[in-house]
Amino acid sequence: MLxxxxxxxxxxxxxxxxxxxxxxxxxxxxxxxxNLIPDLRAGTHRPGxxxxxxxxxxxxxxxxxxxxxxxxxxxxxxxxxxxxxxxEHGGVLAQAARVFANPLVRNRATVGGNLGNxxxxxxxxxxxxxxxxxxxxATNDGSRWVALEDFFVHVCDTVCEPMELITAVRWPLPSPRxxxxxxxxxLRKSMAISVVSAAAQITLDEEGCCEDVRIALGAVAPTPxxxxxxxxxLRGQRLDPDLIEEVTPVACGAASCIDDVxxxxxxxxxxxxxxxxxxxxxxxxPDTGGTRCNRRS
Amino acid sequence: xxxxxxxxxxNDCEHQAAVQSNTTLLQVLRRLGxxxxxSGCEKGDCGACAVLYNGEAMxxxxxxxxxxxxxxxxxxxxxxxxxxxxxxxxxFADTGAVQCGYCTPGMIISAKALLDRNPxxxxxxxxEAIAGNLCRCTGYAQIVDxxxxxSERMGE
Numbered sequence: 001m002l003x004x005x006x007x008x009x010x011x012x013x014x015x016x017x018x019x020x021x022x023x024x025x026x027x028x029x030x031x032x033x034x035n036l037i038p039d040l041r042a043g044t045h046r047p048g049x050x051x052x053x054x055x056x057x058x059x060x061x062x063x064x065x066x067x068x069x070x071x072x073x074x075x076x077x078x079x080x081x082x083x084x085x086x087x088e089h090g091g092v093l094a095q096a097a098r099v100f101a102n103p104l105v106r107n108r109a110t111v112g113g114n115l116g117n118x119x120x121x122x123x124x125x126x127x128x129x130x131x132x133x134x135x136x137x138a139t140n141d142g143s144r145w146v147a148l149e150d151f152f153v154h155v156c157d158t159v160c161e162p163m164e165l166i167t168a169v170r171w172p173l174p175s176p177r178x179x180x181x182x183x184x185x186x187l188r189k190s191m192a193i194s195v196v197s198a199a200a201q202i203t204l205d206e207e208g209c210c211e212d213v214r215i216a217l218g219a220v221a222p223t224p225x226x227x228x229x230x231x232x233x234l235r236g237q238r239l240d241p242d243l244i245e246e247v248t249p250v251a252c253g254a255a256s257c258i259d260d261v262x263x264x265x266x267x268x269x270x271x272x273x274x275x276x277x278x279x280x281x282x283x284x285x286p287d288t289g290g291t292r293c294n295r296r297s
Numbered sequence: 298x299x300x301x302x303x304x305x306x307x308n309d310c311e312h313q314a315a316v317q318s319n320t321t322l323l324q325v326l327r328r329l330g331x332x333x334x335x336s337g338c339e340k341g342d343c344g345a346c347a348v349l350y351n352g353e354a355m356x357x358x359x360x361x362x363x364x365x366x367x368x369x370x371x372x373x374x375x376x377x378x379x380x381x382x383x384x385x386x387x388x389f390a391d392t393g394a395v396q397c398g399y400c401t402p403g404m405i406i407s408a409k410a411l412l413d414r415n416p417x418x419x420x421x422x423x424x425e426a427i428a429g430n431l432c433r434c435t436g437y438a439q440i441v442d443x444x445x446x447x448s449e450r451m452g453e
Contacts, residue, residue, distance in 0.1 A: 006299060007318030007363055033359045037321070038340035050318075052364055078353075102429030104407065105341050107353045108360070190428035191342065 002040050006049040013058045016051055017140045017165060023049040024163035030054065031074055032108035034101070035117045059112070059167060062086060070170040073112025073136075077124075078103070080111065089173050092180035092199050093127040099184050100124075102191045112166040115151065118158045118223070119193075125152070125224035126199035127182050129216035131171035137164040145170075152223035175212070178203040181282040183275050184218075187262060194219045195263045196272045198251075198279045202239065210234045219262075220255035220272055227254040227276075244280045251276045303366040307331060308375030316362035322348075323357040325365075326372065333374040333402045337431070344430035347403035348372050354410035356429070373402035376409060385409060388447040389440070396434030404430045408444045417448055 008023075010016040020027055026048040030036050033054075039045045053059060059074035062083050069089050071080075080086055081097040100106055100123045114124045115135060125148070134145040137160050151158050160166060174180070180201035186192035197218035205211040213234045215227040230251035237243055257268040299318040304311065307329065314325050323346045326334045337345030339358045346357045349371035357370075377383035385405050388394070395401050404427055411418055411426035418426065423444045424437070432440060 002319035002321065004317075004319055007361065009363060030361070030364075033361065033364075034341050037359050037361070040319075041339060052361070054364055101341075102344070103410075103426055104344055104347055104354055104356050104429035105359075107350075107355050190425070 003046065005047055008049060008051045010051060010056060013056050014140055016053050016056050017138060019051045020165060021139060021163045027051060027162055029165055031110045031113045032076065034105050034109040035113060053165065067173055068170040069173065070168055071111055072168055073166040074110050077106040077109050081106065090131055090171065092130060092182050092201060093124065095182040096123045096127045111169055116158065116160060116166050118152055118156045120155055120221060120223055121194040121219035122224060123184065123194060123197060126197050126216035126218045128169065128171065129224060129226055130180060130199045130201040130214040132214065133169055133171040135166055136168040138167040139164055143167065149226060155222045174201065175203045179283050181279050183279045185271050185275055193262060196220055196268055196275050198275050200279055200283060202283055209236055209238050215251055217255055217272065220257050220268060225254050227251040229253060239280065239284060244277060248273055248277045301363055303362060305365060306369045308371055318363060320362040321358055322360040322362050322365045325362045326357060331372050331374065334372050335399055335402060344403040344407065345400055347406040347430065349406055349410060354407050373405045376405065384450045385447040388443040388450065392439045392443040392446060394435060394439040394443040400430055400432045404432065404440055412448055412451065416452060
């Protein structure tokens with residue numbers, strides 16, 4: 001049995017934003033419900049009011065606009081998985097969607113909800129970090145775009161105020177010379193929260209050296225993290241097996257692993273190393289392992 | 298308590314139900330007599346409560362009843378009857394894919410959603426499609442066989 005709460009059913013986005021503002025801070029938006037409903041049941045969240053934003057106009061759709069791919073926050077993981085624009089310009093996110101929970105959950109879980117819930121293990125976060133994504137936070141007084149690096153504050157905590165709603169996510173169109181990949185270690189083959197996840201996107205210059213580099217790790221720190229120092233090591237260099245050996249421990253330096261129900265800190269540290277090494281290896285052979293960002297994988 | 302009357306079309310039959318803000322779709326379906334929809338984990342892990350919701354397979358425990366106002370729902374019982382079973386239901390019986398039976402309605406719903414968009418799935422595609430449905434009896438082998446058998450029979 002769920003605890004009691006006031007349920008508000010707005011028809012439009014301005015109406016939803018007004019309801020959030022009126023009830024702040026004792027309010028939560030509800031979309032797919034794949035996190036919020038179990039959390040309400042478990043008592044993790046006890047909001048007095050819940051605003052249903054599922055189906056509210058302006059939160060759906062995937063489009064290419066002014067050099068960006070823009071996703072409404074209500075886009076589901078199933079939509080991400082089947083969308084041609086994302087396959088072409090955000091293959092690393094599609095790779096993560098493929099191993100996200102299970103098909104029943106993917107039909108409801110939304111990208112905005114996965115980010116807003118701010119689990120350190122959120123599967124959309126490392127791919128969106130390496131795509132250079134930003135999140136749009138809106139109130140009826142206006143909206144702001146926040147870089148995803150600045151969005152997560154702590155476990156289940158973000159810079160999104162209770163009166164703000166995540167309305168969209170966008171990232172710049174990757175270069176045709178960008179390659180990307182995502183890997184996730186799970187305790188079973190599906191319906192499993194990541195022990196560790198890792199994403200990378202590297203844009204090569206005309207000589208084949210790493211020009212633009214982004215590496216991100218999930219489930220190894222209180223928030224999803226960028227491995228900035230490892231990115232610095234790779235920039236300007238040609239990726240080869242020796243460089244992967246050198247950079248992997250540097251990338252793992254971004255992790256601060258803890259013991260939890262899925263893994264000991266020690267195991268997590270060991271497998272982060274393995275996962276990063278394999279992920280970068282994938283990028284050496286983008287036609288077999290990684291995803292060419294400018295082509296369908 | 299905030300009560301609201303919602304309309305649901307379930308297995309082609311229109312229903313109206315008074316529901317609270319914290320009533321889930323799973324609860325209202327069972328209250329209306331659709332007890333083929335099973336209550337398992339109630340947090341989206343087991344798939345026992347899966348239904349076709351506007352054509353897509355979803356966990357009814359994760360949907361608030363008021364969110365579902367106006368929705369079209371198909372449960373396992375809506376796919377066939379004892380006299381005229383759906384090929385999936387027949388194949389589940391023929392292959393022995395049912396032991397305790399608790400996961401079966403959800404399994405058949407996920408399998409139906411798969412065959413609707415992919416009439417000739419590979420074994421891997423079948424396993425992926427039922428990844429959200431836990432079975433604790435059969436070890437999945439007969440379930441995969443059943444979906445394959447249904448796919449073949451439906452293609453004939």
